[in-house]
Amino acid sequence: AKVKAKELRGKKKEELLKQLDDLKKELQILRVAKVTGGAAAKLGKIYTVRKSVARVLTVIKQTQKDNLRKFYRKKTHKPKDLRQKKTRALRRALTPYELSLKSKKELRKQRLYPLRKYAVKE
Amino acid sequence: MAPKAKKPAAKAPAAKEEKKEAAPAKAAAPAKSAAPKTSKAAAKAAAPPKVDAGVVKAKDKALRAKKSVVRGTHDKKNRKIRTSVHFRRPKTLKLPRAPKYPRKSVNKTNKLDQYCLIKHPLTTESAMKKIEDNNTLVFIVDKRANKPMIKLAVKKLYDIEVAKVNTLIRPDCEKKAYVRIAPDYDALDIANKIGII
Numbered sequence: 253a254k255v256k257a258k259e260l261r262g263k264k265k266e267e268l269l270k271q272l273d274d275l276k277k278e279l280q281i282l283r284v285a286k287v288t289g290g291a292a293a294k295l296g297k298i299y300t301v302r303k304s305v306a307r308v309l310t311v312i313k314q315t316q317k318d319n320l321r322k323f324y325r326k327k328t329h330k331p332k333d334l335r336q337k338k339t340r341a342l343r344r345a346l347t348p349y350e351l352s353l354k355s356k357k358e359l360r361k362q363r364l365y366p367l368r369k370y371a372v373k374e
Numbered sequence: 375m376a377p378k379a380k381k382p383a384a385k386a387p388a389a390k391e392e393k394k395e396a397a398p399a400k401a402a403a404p405a406k407s408a409a410p411k412t413s414k415a416a417a418k419a420a421a422p423p424k425v426d427a428g429v430v431k432a433k434d435k436a437l438r439a440k441k442s443v444v445r446g447t448h449d450k451k452n453r454k455i456r457t458s459v460h461f462r463r464p465k466t467l468k469l470p471r472a473p474k475y476p477r478k479s480v481n482k483t484n485k486l487d488q489y490c491l492i493k494h495p496l497t498t499e500s501a502m503k504k505i506e507d508n509n510t511l512v513f514i515v516d517k518r519a520n521k522p523m524i525k526l527a528v529k530k531l532y533d534i535e536v537a538k539v540n541t542l543i544r545p546d547c548e549k550k551a552y553v554r555i556a557p558d559y560d561a562l563d564i565a566n567k568i569g570i571i
Contacts, residue, residue, distance in 0.1 A: 276489040280531075283494040284569050313480075320479045329475035 255304040260311040272308045275301055488527040491519045495570050496550070509561045510554040515541070517549045524551050532568070534559045 255275075260268065279301045285294045324330045336343070354362070493514045495501075501512040515524055521539040528536055535556035543549050555561050565571050 276487075280489060280492075280494075281569070287494045287497050288570055316480060324475075324479075327475075331476050331479035334479050 254300060255307055257307050257311055260308060261315070265312065265315075268308055268312050272305065272312070275305045275308065279305065486516060486518060488530050491516050491523060491527045492531065495568060497570050504552065505561045505565050508554065509557065510552050511561055511564065513551045513553060515549045515551045517543065517547065519549060519551070524553065528553050532564055534564060
């Protein structure tokens with residue numbers, strides 16, 4: 253019985269956790285079978301169950317993160333792992349607004365001496 | 375001062391009527407409030423207390439303000455009496471933490487849960503001997519497990535009571551745990567249930 257991520261995404265958290273528990277119990281049984289020399293079918297199943305466990309955990313984590321992002325979307329103070337990662341230097345750089353700020357002197361110059369366009373008369 | 379003197383005069387006839395009607399407690403209360411400097415002290419005392427107290431307070435405040443303006447604000451300071459030669463840092467307000475956002479959005483889950491802790495039981499001859507003779511089960515456990523954790527995990531997984539746990543680390547870097555079961559449980563039964571017989 254292969255567990256599919258598509259089916260898992262609709263489920264609730266409690267259901268997912270219960271499924272996780274069941275899978276882990278199954279894995280335990282299979283490992284005991286491995287030690288006591290079990291059938292080849294059982295031994296082959298270990299791989300699929302391990303991957304199913306991984307799939308359930310992934311879905312749980314993904315939905316959790318997704319919900320948290322939705323919760324913090326409109327808020328000013330977000331947890332640090334939900335903020336933009338970019339790079340350390342970029343995060344410390346001036347914001348576009350701060351870059352656009354001009355001194356009074358500069359503004360005055362801009363107003364008095366704008367860029368003129370000239371046309372050559374034919 | 376003049377307008378204030380007129381006010382109580384106007385209220386005096388009304389106040390006198392009130393005085394006769396009012397309860398003795400009420401008459402005593404206005405008498406306590408600050409005495410004005412007019413001659414109509416008695417009449418004013420019976421006037422409605424709210425207005426009177428307000429007027430007097432305002433007058434006091436105004437006088438104090440006038441005083442500080444005229445004098446200037448270089449009055450004598452209250453110097454503390456120091457009883458020790460040493461200056462000790464004064465205790466200031468220490469507020470508890472009230473973060474505006476959690477630093478981590480999700481806390482770490484415990485990766486080493488009961489299923490991860492106990493890897494599998496041992497089925498060697500000596501392990502079988504332990505089951506029969508000493509009522510113990512032998513497990514290979516995670517290397518990071520410690521004895522109380524192993525005890526708890528075995529309890530949870532197999533619903534049994536554990537007497538004690540002995541551990542060692544094998545030469546192939548795996549931890550082996552000898553889990554002695556409480557005398558009211560049988561290791562042989564549990565081994566059958568797990569599937570290691």
